[in-house]
Amino acid sequence: MTFRKTTLAAVLALMATGMVGMAHADITIGVVQPLTGPASGLGIPVKNGIMIWPKTIAGETLKVVVLDDATDPTTGVKDAQRLVTEDKADVIVGSSATPVAIPMADVTAEAGTPQISTAPAGLPPGKDKWFFRLPQSNDVMAFAVVAHMKKQNVKTVGFLGYTDAYGELWLKALTAEAAKNGIKIVATERFARADTSVTGQVLKLTSANPDAILIVASGSGAGMPQKAVMERGFKGKVYQTHAAATQDLMRTAGKDAEGTFVVSGPATVAEQLPDSHPSKAAAVAFVQGYEKVYGPGSRNQFAGHSADALTVLEKAVPVALKKAKPGTPEFRAALRDALESMGRTVLAHGVLNWTAQDHWGYTTETGVMLKVVNGAFKVEQ
Amino acid sequence: MDLSIASILTLDGLTNGAIYALLGMGIVLVFTVTRVIFIPQGEFVAYGALTLAIFQTGKTPGTVWLLLILAGVAALMDLVTTWRHSGSAASGLKAALRTFAAPAIICAVSAWAGPRNLPIGVQALLTVFIVTAFGPLVYRVAYQSLAGASSLVLLIVSVGVHFAMTGLGLLFFGAEGFRNPPFWDERMALGPLNVSGQALIIFGMSGALIVLLWLFFERSLYGKALRATAVNRLGARLMGISTQAAGQLTFAMAALIGALSGLLIGPTTTVFYDSGFLIGLKGFVAGVIGGLASYPGALLGALAVGVIEAFGSFWASSFKEVIVFTIILPVLLWRSLTSGHSDEEH
Numbered sequence: 001m002t003f004r005k006t007t008l009a010a011v012l013a014l015m016a017t018g019m020v021g022m023a024h025a026d027i028t029i030g031v032v033q034p035l036t037g038p039a040s041g042l043g044i045p046v047k048n049g050i051m052i053w054p055k056t057i058a059g060e061t062l063k064v065v066v067l068d069d070a071t072d073p074t075t076g077v078k079d080a081q082r083l084v085t086e087d088k089a090d091v092i093v094g095s096s097a098t099p100v101a102i103p104m105a106d107v108t109a110e111a112g113t114p115q116i117s118t119a120p121a122g123l124p125p126g127k128d129k130w131f132f133r134l135p136q137s138n139d140v141m142a143f144a145v146v147a148h149m150k151k152q153n154v155k156t157v158g159f160l161g162y163t164d165a166y167g168e169l170w171l172k173a174l175t176a177e178a179a180k181n182g183i184k185i186v187a188t189e190r191f192a193r194a195d196t197s198v199t200g201q202v203l204k205l206t207s208a209n210p211d212a213i214l215i216v217a218s219g220s221g222a223g224m225p226q227k228a229v230m231e232r233g234f235k236g237k238v239y240q241t242h243a244a245a246t247q248d249l250m251r252t253a254g255k256d257a258e259g260t261f262v263v264s265g266p267a268t269v270a271e272q273l274p275d276s277h278p279s280k281a282a283a284v285a286f287v288q289g290y291e292k293v294y295g296p297g298s299r300n301q302f303a304g305h306s307a308d309a310l311t312v313l314e315k316a317v318p319v320a321l322k323k324a325k326p327g328t329p330e331f332r333a334a335l336r337d338a339l340e341s342m343g344r345t346v347l348a349h350g351v352l353n354w355t356a357q358d359h360w361g362y363t364t365e366t367g368v369m370l371k372v373v374n375g376a377f378k379v380e381q
Numbered sequence: 382m383d384l385s386i387a388s389i390l391t392l393d394g395l396t397n398g399a400i401y402a403l404l405g406m407g408i409v410l411v412f413t414v415t416r417v418i419f420i421p422q423g424e425f426v427a428y429g430a431l432t433l434a435i436f437q438t439g440k441t442p443g444t445v446w447l448l449l450i451l452a453g454v455a456a457l458m459d460l461v462t463t464w465r466h467s468g469s470a471a472s473g474l475k476a477a478l479r480t481f482a483a484p485a486i487i488c489a490v491s492a493w494a495g496p497r498n499l500p501i502g503v504q505a506l507l508t509v510f511i512v513t514a515f516g517p518l519v520y521r522v523a524y525q526s527l528a529g530a531s532s533l534v535l536l537i538v539s540v541g542v543h544f545a546m547t548g549l550g551l552l553f554f555g556a557e558g559f560r561n562p563p564f565w566d567e568r569m570a571l572g573p574l575n576v577s578g579q580a581l582i583i584f585g586m587s588g589a590l591i592v593l594l595w596l597f598f599e600r601s602l603y604g605k606a607l608r609a610t611a612v613n614r615l616g617a618r619l620m621g622i623s624t625q626a627a628g629q630l631t632f633a634m635a636a637l638i639g640a641l642s643g644l645l646i647g648p649t650t651t652v653f654y655d656s657g658f659l660i661g662l663k664g665f666v667a668g669v670i671g672g673l674a675s676y677p678g679a680l681l682g683a684l685a686v687g688v689i690e691a692f693g694s695f696w697a698s699s700f701k702e703v704i705v706f707t708i709i710l711p712v713l714l715w716r717s718l719t720s721g722h723s724d725e726e727h
Contacts, residue, residue, distance in 0.1 A: 038556045163699060190698040194659040196400075196650040199393040200694030200701075203386055220558040224651045231575070252560045252651050 026061040027317065027326045030089030032079045032104065033118070037071030039097035042302045046096055046118050049306025052293050057310075058318040060326060065089065069100050076100035077107055084111035090326050091335060093309050095119060096302055105131045112329055114336045116312065118305040122169070128359045132339055134305040134312075136350065136367065137360040141242050141263050142173035144367025145214065148261060148380065150181050152237060154212045158187040158205040160198070160225055161216030170216040170241060186210050193221045198228045205229075211236050218243030223252025230256035237261060242367075245301070250375045262370045262377065267304030267348040269368060272379040278351050278365055282311065286348040301349075308347040315342050382695075385573030390691040396580045396649070398687020399587035400426075400642050404664025405671065405679035406594060407638040412673045413611035414631040416532050417524055420539040423661020424546040425636050429512045429643020430652040431550070434559035436504040441495030443553030444511055445488050448518070452484035455521040480521065484514045501562065509640045516636030517629035524632075525625055543658070550654035558656070561647035583645045590641065591680065594634075607631060663690070663705060670712050672720075682712075 031050055033043035047066055055062060065087050069076035076095050083089040084107060092108055092115045095101045101119040108115040109130045120135040149157065159174065161167030167190065178185055187208040189201035202225070205213055213236060215225045222244035229238055230253075238260045240249065245264035250257050266273055270283035286307040287299050294303075316338035324330035340359075345352045350366030369380040404422055411419040428444055435442035456477040464473030487510045494507055523542050527534060565578030598604040610617040610627040618624055639657075646652065646660070667686050671678025686705060693704040 038551065041556060190701075191694070192659075192702065194653070194656050195694075195701075196646060196656075196660065197393055197397055197691070198694065200390055200691050200696075201698045203389060204695050204698070207386065219556075220560075220651050220653075223558075223560060248557055252558065 026063040027057060027091075028063045028065065028087050028089045029313075030080075030083035030087060030092040030094075030113075031064060031066040032069050032076055032083070032092060032094035032100070033066070034071040034095060034097045034100065035066075035068040037097075039071040039095075039100075042096035042118075043069075043071075043094075045298075045300050045303035046094070046306045048294055049290060049303045050093065050309070052289060053306075053310050057314055058321055060317070060321070069095050069097070071097050071100065073100050073103045077103050080104040080107040080115075084108065084113050088327050089113060090332055091116060091313065093118065093306075096305075112336075113332050114339060116309050116339075118302060118309070122165075130336060132312075132354055132359050133361070134308050134349070135301075136242065136265055136362050138169045138173040138241075139176070139360075140350075140362045140364055141367045142170065142177045143364045144263050144369060145239055145241075145261075146174070146177040146181050146183060148263075148369045149183060149212055149237075149239070152212070154183060154237060156184045156186045156208075156210040156212075158189070158208055158210040158213040159185055159216070160189050160191065160201055160205060160213060160229070162218075162221075163190040163192050166218065166243065167216045170214075174214060191225065193217070195224075198225050199232075201225075202228045202232050202234075206232050206234050212239060213237075214239045214241070215244070216241050219246060220248040220252045222249050223257075226253040226260065227256045239263070242301070245370065245377070250372065257372045257375075260372045261380065262372065263367045264370050264377070265301055265304060265349040265366065266368045267307070268299055268301055269370060269377060269379050270299075270348070273368065274379070274381055277368070278346050279348055282307075282346055283348040304348050308349050308352075311347050312339065312342070312345065312352070315345055386695070388572075388574055390695055391688060392574055392576070392580070394688035394691030395684060396583055396687070397690060398684040399583050400646050400660065401663045401667050401686050402680045402683035403587055403590060403638050403642045404661055405667030405683045406591065406676055407635040408661075408665055408668040409671060409673055409676060409679045410594075410638075411631055411635045412668070414607050415520075415524065415528070415535075415628045417535045418532070418539055418665075418673075419635060420536075420543040420658075420661065420665075421519070421546050422635060422639055422664060423657030423659070424543060424550065425512055425515065425639020425657070426643040426646065426660050427550055427554075427652055427654060427657035428515070428546070429508055429640035430561060430647035430656075431554040431559055431643075431654065432511055433501075433505055433508045433644060433647060434561055434652070435554065436495065436508065437501070437559075437561065439496055439498050441492050442511070443549075444515075445491045445495070447549060447553070448484050448511055448514055449488045451515065451518045451522060452481050452488075455518045456481035458521065480518075484518065487511055487514050501564070505564075505644055508644065509637065512640035512643070513633055513637040516632035516634070519636075520628050520632035525628060528624060528628060547655050547658065550657075554654045556654070558651040558653040559647075560651045561644075563648035564644075577649075579645075579648050583649075586641060586645055590638065591676075594676070603630065663687075666706065666709050669709055672716060 033046050034040050035043050067079040069079050083092055092113055096118040098119040098121045101117045101121040105123055115131050117133045161170055187205050189205055191198045191201055213229055217225055222240055240260055240262040242264050245262045266279040267283045267286055270287040273280045286304055290303050291298055316335055319338035320331055320334035323334035340354055340356055351363045352361045353363055354361040370377040371380050407422050408419055411417050432442045432444050459480045460473045460477035463476040464470055491507050523538055563579045565582055567578035569576045598608055606622045607627055610624055614624055663686050667683035668679050670682025690705050693701040
């Protein structure tokens with residue numbers, strides 16, 4: 001009996017200390033990223049970037065829990081469930097894989113935990129109350145592309161894009177922007193990443209004789225259409241989207257990539273940005289901090305998102321702390337409200353302004369036009 | 382659409398069709414001899430192209446280690462079955478060594494050559510050896526003990542092998558694709574046409590391989606033995622033809638065809654770890670047009686698939702894949718109407 005009582009007392013004491021601990025809890029940051037699987041190339045830089053975050057925000061210690069979603073939606077949902085139930089995460093960063101980030105949004109919305117996604121995931125209206133995106137939407141990128149086309153006196157444009165959601169969303173964004181600026185889309189052609197040839201599509205595009213062709217493809221998939229367009233002897237301007245803004249374009253297209261215009265987030269070309277660019281200081285700070293740890297040339301788009309997640313939290317957490325203690329539902333709600341109402345925030349990737357209506361948030365100052373010169377990206381001034 | 386566009390499209394279609402023809406013939410070959418519908422045929426294409434690409438970066442490709450592991454597993458299986466069969470450990474070991482020796486030598490040479498940046502011709506040759514060596518081992522490990530099973534079981538195994546090979550491809554080569562340097566960097570203007578050296582190599586190699594296959598089946602003893610196995614397995618065995626050896630030889634040839642197709646296609650497009658499947662599937666459509674039984678049928682089917690694909694991508698690029706895979710329907714309909722129904726289950 002005494003033994004039972006002591007056990008009971010011990011358990012009670014433990015629970016009490018636990019609750020005390022809760023009252024002064026650290027801020028728990030849940031990170032769900034694809035560290036293995038096809039999207040690991042995106043997730044690993046984000047994790048690396050988070051590893052070099054400071055230990056505290058606004059005087060509160062950070063407790064970072066990193067989980068691997070293996071680019072698998074089911075694993076991502078399980079990770080998110082674990083983070084909201086076991087770890088009582090105050091905010092979840094992830095995932096970088098769009099198909100994983102979308103089902104995670106259901107879990108985080110139900111638990112009332114803000115999710116800062118590093119994937120440009122589209123959600124149906126009303127579903128993204130707890131969901132904030134760090135990557136640029138295609139709309140703000142299309143703004144930069146069309147603005148550049150206008151400056152280059154482009155009147156007609158041909159579209160050559162993936163037969164998937166990425167191609168579809170870009171076509172929508174381009175159509176809207178082009179209409180506003182009096183540019184005509186004269187041909188719309190599709191291809192799949194696994195295609196071995198786009199000769200037919202390119203023939204059709206070049207016979208429509210547009211002033212410019214926009215190729216919508218990602219990573220090393222951007223090389224094949226680029227080569228096909230150049231091999232047909234197209235004399236107009238060729239544009240590529242921000243998913244192609246990697247060295248893979250030059251690796252797979254070689255000489256044929258020369259002179260191509262590529263839109264990109266500003267973080268990866270920090271030093272080349274004109275001093276007037278609002279993101280210059282933040283971008284340079286990110287690149288210097290990241291490359292000091294991971295070596296020169298290690299920067300990329302997704303590492304930039306991890307730095308931006310920190311900037312966003314540093315602005316929102318102090319506001320939320322005034323309302324509630326970390327580890328409580330009230331704090332999470334306050335954090336969500338703070339993210340939504342923090343106003344214009346300058347990041348390495350542009351200027352962000354999340355509002356209740358818009359959880360994409362980047363202003364049109366985001367997109368930077370690059371030009372391939374001698375196998376390297378040069379900022380177009 | 383004018384004549385010059387049509388001729389450009391036709392040339393492009395025939396270039397791709399030549400590759401599909403090779404794969405279609407590989408699929409017909411494997412099916413007639415072993416009744417296996419060889420879905421992973423396309424994976425050998427990706428393995429071929431990407432193994433060479435990794436050699437080009439001055440590293441030893443991961444396929445080398447996979448080959449070594451697979452050879453080890455196959456040798457172990459040979460050791461156990463022979464030991465059980467003959468009751469002597471020595472003959473078991475001998476059988477195991479016979480399976481293991483050739484792949485081990487290929488692995489050793491490749492591992493040595495990997496970081497040395499040898500000329501592309503040597504690397505291509507090594508790639509052909511590595512990928513070809515996969516053929517008999519895949520047959521040994523996945524199919525040989527099931528040789529008597531129904532076509533459906535063999536098909537299911539094929540699906541499994543396909544997924545395993547795609548997954549391993551991702552592990553070895555990564556998610557990003559590669560484009561190999563062309564073997565012959567030359568462009569010739571022929572009227573409106575712009576013929577690349579690589580396209581000529583593709584035509585030449587495909588034609589040569591088709592003639593070689595024909596010679597092999599018509600003239601050589603091995604080829605005749607394979608044909609005998611294809612016609613009647615039991616009869617071939619009674620005549621002293623080892624159906625196991627026939628299966629391994631067939632798979633080696635299929636892997637060789639895949640590897641060569643990979644080398645041919647590598648410089649014309651970006652190849653990803655999972656690109657092989659669609660390419661192989663188009664070869665399969667070509668094979669089906671030939672009734673999975675006729676080499677000339679598969680050849681014509683493949684060229685038709687290539688040309689239809691090229692024109693389809695010009696007229697309705699969004700529906701290109703739909704068009705290519707729908708042409709199989711009228712062919713199947715025509716086949717089922719013309720050929721008498723057969724209840725014979727092999």
